[in-house]
Amino acid sequence: MFRAQLRRRPFVYTQPPIRLSRLSHLSTPGPAAPLIQLQNATIYKDFLDQNNASPVFSDVNFSLPTQGEHWAILSTTSATRTDFLQVLSGRYLCTPPDARSYPYLLQNNTPHQRAIGYIGFDAERSGLGGTAVKGQYLSQRYEAHREVDDWSLLDYLEGNTELNALEKPTEYIDTQLLASVVANLDLDSLLHLPVSNLSNGQTRRARIAKALLAKPELLLLDGPFMGLDPMTTLHISAFLQQMAEQSNPNIILSLRVGDDMPSWITHVLVIDPSTNTQVRFKGSRSSVYKSMHKVRGDQDFYQALRQTITLISDKPARARKAGKGLLSRDAIPDTHAPLTPGEPLVEMQGVKVSYGVDNESTKRTVLGNWSESIEGADKEGLWWNVRRGERWGVFGPNGSGKTTLLSLITSDHPQTYGLPIKLFGRSRIPSPGELGISIFELQARIGHSSPEVHTYFPKHLSIRRVLESAWADTPLSKPRLTRQNDIRVEAFLRWFAPELAPIRTSGLQTLQTNPKRPYTDLKRSLERLQIDTSDIDWADTMTFRDLPFSSQRLLLFLRALVSDPDLIILDEALSGMDQIAREKCLLFLVHGEKLDCKTGRKAHTKSLQMDNDMVNFGGIQDQQALLTISHSTEDIPGCIRQWICLPEPSEGKPARVGELPGPLELHPDCWNEIWGLPITKTPTEKRTRRPSKKSKEAQENQESEDTGEQKSELELEGASPSSPPSS
Numbered sequence: 001m002f003r004a005q006l007r008r009r010p011f012v013y014t015q016p017p018i019r020l021s022r023l024s025h026l027s028t029p030g031p032a033a034p035l036i037q038l039q040n041a042t043i044y045k046d047f048l049d050q051n052n053a054s055p056v057f058s059d060v061n062f063s064l065p066t067q068g069e070h071w072a073i074l075s076t077t078s079a080t081r082t083d084f085l086q087v088l089s090g091r092y093l094c095t096p097p098d099a100r101s102y103p104y105l106l107q108n109n110t111p112h113q114r115a116i117g118y119i120g121f122d123a124e125r126s127g128l129g130g131t132a133v134k135g136q137y138l139s140q141r142y143e144a145h146r147e148v149d150d151w152s153l154l155d156y157l158e159g160n161t162e163l164n165a166l167e168k169p170t171e172y173i174d175t176q177l178l179a180s181v182v183a184n185l186d187l188d189s190l191l192h193l194p195v196s197n198l199s200n201g202q203t204r205r206a207r208i209a210k211a212l213l214a215k216p217e218l219l220l221l222d223g224p225f226m227g228l229d230p231m232t233t234l235h236i237s238a239f240l241q242q243m244a245e246q247s248n249p250n251i252i253l254s255l256r257v258g259d260d261m262p263s264w265i266t267h268v269l270v271i272d273p274s275t276n277t278q279v280r281f282k283g284s285r286s287s288v289y290k291s292m293h294k295v296r297g298d299q300d301f302y303q304a305l306r307q308t309i310t311l312i313s314d315k316p317a318r319a320r321k322a323g324k325g326l327l328s329r330d331a332i333p334d335t336h337a338p339l340t341p342g343e344p345l346v347e348m349q350g351v352k353v354s355y356g357v358d359n360e361s362t363k364r365t366v367l368g369n370w371s372e373s374i375e376g377a378d379k380e381g382l383w384w385n386v387r388r389g390e391r392w393g394v395f396g397p398n399g400s401g402k403t404t405l406l407s408l409i410t411s412d413h414p415q416t417y418g419l420p421i422k423l424f425g426r427s428r429i430p431s432p433g434e435l436g437i438s439i440f441e442l443q444a445r446i447g448h449s450s451p452e453v454h455t456y457f458p459k460h461l462s463i464r465r466v467l468e469s470a471w472a473d474t475p476l477s478k479p480r481l482t483r484q485n486d487i488r489v490e491a492f493l494r495w496f497a498p499e500l501a502p503i504r505t506s507g508l509q510t511l512q513t514n515p516k517r518p519y520t521d522l523k524r525s526l527e528r529l530q531i532d533t534s535d536i537d538w539a540d541t542m543t544f545r546d547l548p549f550s551s552q553r554l555l556l557f558l559r560a561l562v563s564d565p566d567l568i569i570l571d572e573a574l575s576g577m578d579q580i581a582r583e584k585c586l587l588f589l590v591h592g593e594k595l596d597c598k599t600g601r602k603a604h605t606k607s608l609q610m611d612n613d614m615v616n617f618g619g620i621q622d623q624q625a626l627l628t629i630s631h632s633t634e635d636i637p638g639c640i641r642q643w644i645c646l647p648e649p650s651e652g653k654p655a656r657v658g659e660l661p662g663p664l665e666l667h668p669d670c671w672n673e674i675w676g677l678p679i680t681k682t683p684t685e686k687r688t689r690r691p692s693k694k695s696k697e698a699q700e701n702q703e704s705e706d707t708g709e710q711k712s713e714l715e716l717e718g719a720s721p722s723s724p725p726s727s
């Protein structure tokens, strides 16, 4: 019935007021018992762990009232953040058993399994609760053909995702809530689309909507802003704020250390970066901020943490003047000229991607829906070239067609055949006198990592085999390996052994982190780099599936680089990766094995491989081209010099392009220029224009943030972890 109403009455809510009906039991007067209570709780993943494994968390104390506190959980690893939220939701084993309780829910006779919702975003494009991607191949997402079980977004939100409608009792749908959630999460225009066609950001909004429709008391959002464009982030943050402030539902977020934290977050819990099992700080934002200042050690972590929990606004004072001698976190100077471009690898001459072209009423153009002046003449569609030596950042709001654009290059998109695109100088289909480029040649010449590749990648392959598959026609076919390829794979595995197999870290890596070991030992290990492979046996026994999410992403990133392809495509390749792994990847992309990334003051040092003339991979080469997509500045390589920003498909404006004078991290204004955001003030500018009526607490925090002590620390390190705001 509601479906009929929806068809008759399309959602035409232009910026509606957010009105969510409050759950009746939350309006009970008087102080309520805490929603969650953890008292000296020690948590194990399962029964076996108690005997011989270490706990996931030890000695946790945490209490969440039913109103007034909005928490963010911070840690350096995504697995730890997820684990903590899982503990709050009642999963894992708690000892003693009564150390974890839900007093308020007990009073109201509500099972915590129903009252607490969790949304994790790790397997982002792997589906909306199992409904989104049923196909077995990557290109299915881009097809116009629709199967009977391609549920629409509305089906998904209403819970109509069973082929036999009688199999499941119809869920009660609160139509008012559905209308409000759909409007506030900007899903109106997508309701009729199959969920498998939704973009990354659209999928995320849909999942939040679905969770809200279950009317939980508490919603746990694991990295909710990852992969969202800056404007959508602000919009969703404002929406979450309104819900959190009405405690309808209560909301707890997990964030990466170094992310921007919404201003409405009142309380922070930080998990110790060294143990990952203990809570390091906990309390109101200001109290955590103050106690953190007293702690010494692990400079990078505390610097990033300070930036995360800065109190002033949604836009922390991250922007910093690019100063002479500053290096980006991947060791690139603040001004850095682009390379001289070579021959074109990708040529798009009027590309336009539309779906449903047979029917004018359902026709939808998702890329190239504009005309622009090309050499003095008005031409339709996207005109864009990528040449050897160029390093592009591809930006644009969620749903603007970035992934579609890249799928035309990788040829995963069926329309690649019919569109005016040349890849490596040739079209996909043969023309008179010219052979078309084959999919196998394309795959050999392109290194590609994306959430889609992650979703469809065969999980049973060994770690070594994942890397070797860069020389195969498909991940499952036999790779063409030479001795040189083997040495390259082993160099990559050794370099990333601490991240890929932390427990079985190789001898070489142990030496690298322990400079006091005698040189003879070191030499022996370096010799082993080419001959003995026994120290990386783990790469043959462990499979892709055995790895945590962050390490899986890391391995696919390495797979995109290992075979020196002409074109490297990194589509959200670093999103969801742990901080240390991400920083190491960024450095590796540019410098390979030449530079080591060390925490503390000396951020970058020459590696043992460099000192001993043993560098096998020296970073991206001049003749290669790089395309990167990311919504987070933290994930954008410092070598990006060209950018393209796609418009919303409905805008009708052409894509904008521009150049960067140096690493984006050291030129925050350029980030704002790309997105058309107001220019961010540097801390110095902020100090001179400080508003007179600022809260005492906020003032104290801003002052300590702006101290000269911190600035000199940054300059000394030579590689500032500072970055412009990512949202």
Ligand SMILES: Nc1ncnc2c1ncn2[C@@H]1O[C@H](COP(=O)(O)OP(=O)(O)OP(=O)(O)O)[C@@H](O)[C@H]1O
Binding pocket: 141, 142, 143, 144, 193, 197, 198, 199, 200, 201, 202, 227, 355, 364, 366, 396, 397, 398, 399, 400, 401, 402, 403, 404, 405
């Ligand atoms: N088969 C299809 N039929 C109709 N529309 C589709 C189809 N496949 C994708 N789309 C739409 O194309 C648009 C572009 O999607 P795409 O994934 O390229 O966006 P994006 O810029 O990568 O977004 P995000 O940043 O959220 O990942 C989206 O609005 C999506 O809903």
